[in-house]
Amino acid sequence: MSDIPQAVIPFVIDRAAAEASLARWAERLWFVPRKVRRLRTLEDLRPVFVPYRVFEADTVSHYTGRRGKYYWVERETKDPHNRSHEVRETSWKRAQGTLRRHFGDVVVCAATRPAGAEKLDSWLLNKVVPYTPEAVGGIEVVAVDTDVEEGWERAEQVMARIIEEACMDEIGGDEQRVDTLESTLSERVHTLALMPVWAGSYRFRGRVWPVVVNGRTGHVEGEHPYSKVKLATAFAALIALAELTREMFFG
Numbered sequence: 001m002s003d004i005p006q007a008v009i010p011f012v013i014d015r016a017a018a019e020a021s022l023a024r025w026a027e028r029l030w031f032v033p034r035k036v037r038r039l040r041t042l043e044d045l046r047p048v049f050v051p052y053r054v055f056e057a058d059t060v061s062h063y064t065g066r067r068g069k070y071y072w073v074e075r076e077t078k079d080p081h082n083r084s085h086e087v088r089e090t091s092w093k094r095a096q097g098t099l100r101r102h103f104g105d106v107v108v109c110a111a112t113r114p115a116g117a118e119k120l121d122s123w124l125l126n127k128v129v130p131y132t133p134e135a136v137g138g139i140e141v142v143a144v145d146t147d148v149e150e151g152w153e154r155a156e157q158v159m160a161r162i163i164e165e166a167c168m169d170e171i172g173g174d175e176q177r178v179d180t181l182e183s184t185l186s187e188r189v190h191t192l193a194l195m196p197v198w199a200g201s202y203r204f205r206g207r208v209w210p211v212v213v214n215g216r217t218g219h220v221e222g223e224h225p226y227s228k229v230k231l232a233t234a235f236a237a238l239i240a241l242a243e244l245t246r247e248m249f250f251g
Contacts, residue, residue, distance in 0.1 A: 003051075003110075003144045003148075003192060004131075004192065005051065005131040005141075005192050005193065005194050006130070006131055006191050006192055006193065007054075007128040007129065007130060007131055007191060007192075007193040007194070008049065008128065008129050008130070008131050008132075008135040008136060008193065008194045009123060009124070009125075009127055009128050009129075009193060009194070009195050009196055009216055010127070010129065010135070010196065011047060011139075011196040011215040011216070012196075012215065012216050012217075013196070013198065013213065013214070013215045013216065013217070013218050015045065015047075015198070017218060018045065018198040018213045018215070018218065019040060019041050019042075019045070020218075021213050021218035021219070021220050022039065022040070022041070022042065022045075022211065022213060022220060023039070023040045024220075025211075025220035025222065026038070026039040026040075029224055032224050032225060033204070033225060035204065036202075036204060036224055036225065039202060042200030042201060042202055042211060043200070043202075044200045044201060045198055045199070045200035046140070046198070046199060046200065047139050047140075047196065047197070047198055047199075047215065048114065048139065048140045048141070048142055048197050048198075048199050049136050049139055049140070049141045049142065049194035049195065049196060049197070050109065050111055050114070050117045050142045050194070050195050050197045051109075051110040051111050051141075051142060051143075051144045051192055051193070051194055051195075052107050052108065052109050052110055052123070052192075052193055052194075052195050053107070053108045053109075053110045053148065053151040053155070053190060053191070053192055053193075054105060054106070054107055054125065054190070054191045054192075054193055055103070055106040055107075055108065055151065055152065055155040055188070055189070055190055056102075056103060056104050056105070056106075056187070056188070056189040056190075056191075057102075057103050057106075057155075057159070057185040057186065057187060057188045057189070058100070058101075058102050058103075058185070058186045058187045059099075059100065059101050059102075059103065059159060059163060059183050059184065059185055059186075060098065060099075060100050060183065060184050060186075061098065061099040061100075061101070061163050061167065061181060061182065061183040061184075062096075062097075062098050062180075062181075062182050062183075063096060063097060063098075063099065063167045063178055063179075063180060063181045063182075064094070064095070064096040064178075064179050064180045065094075065095050065096070065167065065168075065171050065176060065177050065178040065179050065180075066092045066093065066094055066095060066171075066176070066177040066179065067092065067093050067094075067095045067171050067172055067173035067175075067176060068090040068091070068092050068173050068174055068175030068176065068177070069090065069091045069092075069093070069173050069174055070088055070089070070090055070091075070174045070175075071088075071089055071090075071091060072086045072087065072088055072089070073086065073087055073089055074086055074087075075087045090174070090175060092177075093173075095171045097167070097170055097171075099163060099166055099167055099170060101162075101163065101166065103155075103159055103162075105125050106155040106158050106159060107121065107123060107125075108151045108154045108155050108158075109146075110144045110145075110146050110151060110192065111142045111143065111144060111145055111146065112145055112146070113142060113145075114142070114197065114199035114210060114212055115210040115212075115223070116210050116211065116212040116221040116222060116223065117142075117197055117199070117212050117221075119212075119221040120195070120197065120212060120214045120219060120221055121214075121219070122214065122216075122217050122219060123195055123214070123216060124216055124217070125193075127216070128193060131193075131194065136194065141194060144192070148190055151190070152188075152190070156185070159183070159185075160181075160183065163181070163183055164178055164181060167181060195214075195215070195216070196214075196215025196216055197212050197213065197214065197215050198212065198213035198215055199211075199212050199213075200212075204225055205225060207225075209222065209223045209224055209225070210222065210223055211223070
């Protein structure tokens with residue numbers, strides 16, 4: 001039952017808008033060959049519905065940690081003039097607390113194709129409609145090829161990162177340390193939803209480079225080659241800048 005779609009997010013971005021998003025994405029790629037930056041369309045660009053798992057849960061997290069507060073002390077230097085300078089130190093105090101949070105929209109891709117779909121986000125989950133064959137309108141539906149347990153593991157990893165950041169914010173101070181963190185989940189809900197994606201690829205230097213476009217927002221994720229000439233030029237410029245800085249301050 002977990003692999004039967006329950007919801008659909010309809011397409012808003014048509015092919016022309018997807019190609020416009022693709023062109024803007026390509027133009028912003030600085031360290032790629034010129035031919036790739038001029039990419040405007042993909043011959044195999046097609047609409048597909050990709051399955052994603054949407055997870056909800058209530059969490060209760062107990063943490064211990066430390067709050068760091070900066071202060072400055074004056075230190076003497078070991079030079080003939082006995083000059084001094086200020087050094088920053090950190091004073092630490094123990095901290096602990098309990099954090100409660102509701103997660104309502106942790107999205108995890110439930111398919112391994114098309115490549116790059118797992119990186120798409122911002123799905124506007126308030127725009128979903130119930131799944132029916134008519135809702136997909138004859139558009140290809142990508143098959144689910146991951147299980148719900150794996151999806152929960154990935155969702156919990158996302159939740160754990162957000163919870164740890166929230167604990168650090170709650171600890172406060174100039175620096176924070178989280179020493180222990182234990183979370184429990186309840187009211188767990190899983191929904192399988194079909195999300196709109198424009199998928200395609202382009203060929204360059206004998207290799208196929210996949211690209212996907214969020215069919216709701218136009219956000220693009222794609223693989224691309226790097227220009228060795230541009231990278232070498234940028235590296236040479238950094239070396240020259242470092243040499244100039246050394247001359248200015250130490251020469």
